[in-house]
Amino acid sequence: xxxxxxxxxxKYRLLTRDLDWEFSYQDRNKAFPFEEFEGIKITDWSKWxxxxxxxxxxxxxxxxxxxxxxxAIFDAFSQNNGQLNISDPRYVxxxxxxxTGVSPLEYQAFQGFxxxxxxxxxxxxxxxxxxxxxxxxxxxxxxxHAMSHYNKFFDGLQDWSHMHDRVWYLxxxxxFFNDARAAGPFEFMVAIGFSFEYVLxxxxxxxxxSGAAYNGDMATVTFGFSAQSDEARHMTLGLxxxxxxxxxxxxxxxIVQKWIDKWFWRGTxxxxxxxxxxxxxxPNKVMxxxxxxxxxxxxxxxxxxxxxxxxxxxxxxxxxxxxKEKEHISHQAWWTFYTHGHAAGFHTWIxxxxxxxxxxxxxxxxxxxxxxxxxELAKEMEARGERFYTKAxxxxxxxxxxxxxxxxxxxPSQTCYRDSVYNGDxxxxxxxxxxxxxxxxxxxxxxxxxxxxxxxxxxxxxPGVEDILRDYYQMNVxxxxxxxxxxxxxxxxxxxxxxx
Amino acid sequence: xxxxxxxxxxxxxSRYIVEAIEQDNPEATVIHMPAMIRIEAENYLAxxxxxxxxxxxxxxDVQELHLNLITIGGNVDEDDDxxxxxxxx
Numbered sequence: 222x223x224x225x226x227x228x229x230x231x232k233y234r235l236l237t238r239d240l241d242w243e244f245s246y247q248d249r250n251k252a253f254p255f256e257e258f259e260g261i262k263i264t265d266w267s268k269w270x271x272x273x274x275x276x277x278x279x280x281x282x283x284x285x286x287x288x289x290x291x292x293a294i295f296d297a298f299s300q301n302n303g304q305l306n307i308s309d310p311r312y313v314x315x316x317x318x319x320x321t322g323v324s325p326l327e328y329q330a331f332q333g334f335x336x337x338x339x340x341x342x343x344x345x346x347x348x349x350x351x352x353x354x355x356x357x358x359x360x361x362x363x364x365x366h367a368m369s370h371y372n373k374f375f376d377g378l379q380d381w382s383h384m385h386d387r388v389w390y391l392x393x394x395x396x397f398f399n400d401a402r403a404a405g406p407f408e409f410m411v412a413i414g415f416s417f418e419y420v421l422x423x424x425x426x427x428x429x430x431s432g433a434a435y436n437g438d439m440a441t442v443t444f445g446f447s448a449q450s451d452e453a454r455h456m457t458l459g460l461x462x463x464x465x466x467x468x469x470x471x472x473x474x475x476i477v478q479k480w481i482d483k484w485f486w487r488g489t490x491x492x493x494x495x496x497x498x499x500x501x502x503x504p505n506k507v508m509x510x511x512x513x514x515x516x517x518x519x520x521x522x523x524x525x526x527x528x529x530x531x532x533x534x535x536x537x538x539x540x541x542x543x544x545k546e547k548e549h550i551s552h553q554a555w556w557t558f559y560t561h562g563h564a565a566g567f568h569t570w571i572x573x574x575x576x577x578x579x580x581x582x583x584x585x586x587x588x589x590x591x592x593x594x595x596x597e598l599a600k601e602m603e604a605r606g607e608r609f610y611t612k613a614x615x616x617x618x619x620x621x622x623x624x625x626x627x628x629x630x631x632x633p634s635q636t637c638y639r640d641s642v643y644n645g646d647x648x649x650x651x652x653x654x655x656x657x658x659x660x661x662x663x664x665x666x667x668x669x670x671x672x673x674x675x676x677x678x679x680x681x682x683x684p685g686v687e688d689i690l691r692d693y694y695q696m697n698v699x700x701x702x703x704x705x706x707x708x709x710x711x712x713x714x715x716x717x718x719x720x721x
Numbered sequence: 722x723x724x725x726x727x728x729x730x731x732x733x734x735s736r737y738i739v740e741a742i743e744q745d746n747p748e749a750t751v752i753h754m755p756a757m758i759r760i761e762a763e764n765y766l767a768x769x770x771x772x773x774x775x776x777x778x779x780x781x782d783v784q785e786l787h788l789n790l791i792t793i794g795g796n797v798d799e800d801d802d803x804x805x806x807x808x809x810x
């Protein structure tokens with residue numbers, strides 16, 4: 222008689238429960254040296270369970286199918302000159318930010334989960350981290366493959382890895398992940414597995430990718446959704462981690478809450494660039510940043526925190542500030558990049574009149590009052606042949622490394638500045654959230670590699686901005702940067718489309 | 722009450738999965754967006770293997786859902802017969 226086929230619950234139980242061993246002649250604490258120093262108490266690792274109950278054989282089977290589907294679409298996209306079907310060449314600039322700013326984070330996530338999985342004493346957690354680590358490696362590979370096609374036709378995509386390590390605004394995503402990876406394994410899981418994956422990546426991979434589809438970019442929407450199909454598993458892992466930690470010991474609750482406060486704030490700061498991509502860089506609009514934020518942060522995050530309330534977990538600190546920011550941050554960020562467009566590795570532009578009207582409609586309480594007048598002024602200056610580029614380098618926040626571009630949320634005419642003194646030196650911050658994070662871990666954040674400080678210290682070549690862009694960042698000056706108007710990208714597009 | 726949700730890639734397989742979800746969860750709301758379909762419901766949503774198989778006219782493994790899945794919200798529980806999403810509120 223043939224053996225009865227195991228159901229997935231039994232398969233998962235056999236995979237996870239019988240894979241570990243007792244440490245009979247070695248000290249268990251030496252095998253898992255990072256498990257205790259953060260103060261997290263684990264009493265029983267066997268309580269960990271993956272709700273998808275995915276075993277390695279199923280994992281490989283379904284991942285292989287996903288890859289086949291994905292690469293078939295990449296092939297079709299390039300064979301059919303898919304780059305000609307995008308809505309507008311301005312759109313590709315969002316991909317330049319993606320490749321230089323986001324794809325290297327996938328690689329950091331791969332490294333982070335490989336390390337963290339190794340450090341956990343429980344088998345279920347180790348298996349889940351191993352799968353996620355492999356997923357993240359797949360994400361960086363598929364993203365590089367998808368965007369390599371655009372690299373044949375557009376500028377600014379040629380040296381993404383080098384740029385990620387050096388360019389001023391890319392230190393924002395890079396330092397975010399460096400902070401998480403330099404933390405202990407449990408903080409890493411709360412930072413990336415929970416705060417980032419559960420709530421924040423949705424905003425990039427769901428509404429933005431739907432926007433990519435709406436702008437004719439089948440390659441990007443396909444890698445985006447294919448990556449996100451793994452994210453659904455990662456989100457579930459993130460939620461299980463939180464519930465597991467909170468159920469293991471009541472002493473874990475305040476530690477986890479502190480990490481949630483830190484990483485939701487850091488995550489919302491990081492997503493400023495996604496806000497700008499959604500509101501300003503998608504020529505065909507799906508939804509505004511504010512609308513996406515309401516669905517994926519306020520509604521989904523609200524439901525999540527209501528669910529976690531039974532453990533004594535509350536909404537992240539500064540949730541009230543975060544709620545106000547949705548009206549402002551995309552406008553403040555795009556204006557900053559527009560005025561620093563000579564130093565960016567992608568093109569910037571003034572929104573068209575139709576786009577300005579869309580922004581007025583989507584942001585009735587703030588756009589006409591605070592932001593539209595700036596664009597009207599920029600239009601006048603451009604018409605006079607005086608397209609504005611700032612001469613100054615921006616002051617950066619020591620924690621998030623974003624230029625001081627945010628305002629007080631109750632007074633958008635006033636830039637928000639905070640500072641702290643540590644060991645006789647004064648450090649500057651963009652917000653109370655970033656100041657609190659510094660004040661809690663000053664020894665860590667005084668080491669921040671702040672690009673503007675490094676330039677002034679002479680560590681990035683120069684002294685002129687153009688020398689730094691060309692020699693240190695390896696940008697093609699006059700090609701990759703500046704306004705889209707008159708750029709080689711725009712010239713080629715017009716030629717392909719047969720317009721003057 | 723909180724909303725659980727699931728988003729699927731808009732393709733031929735998902736069309737049957739969405740039909741099955743609509744049949745098993747009459748209270749659910751289906752929202753069509755470019756390239757994706759989002760389904761949300763108050764506190765509970767189930768994707769049942771039997772119903773999906775009936776719609777597709779073939780055997781369907783619940784884990785095949787991963788191929789067309791974009792995102793989910795809610796506590797997950799999956800076994801051989803169904804996947805459920807719930808919030809405890």
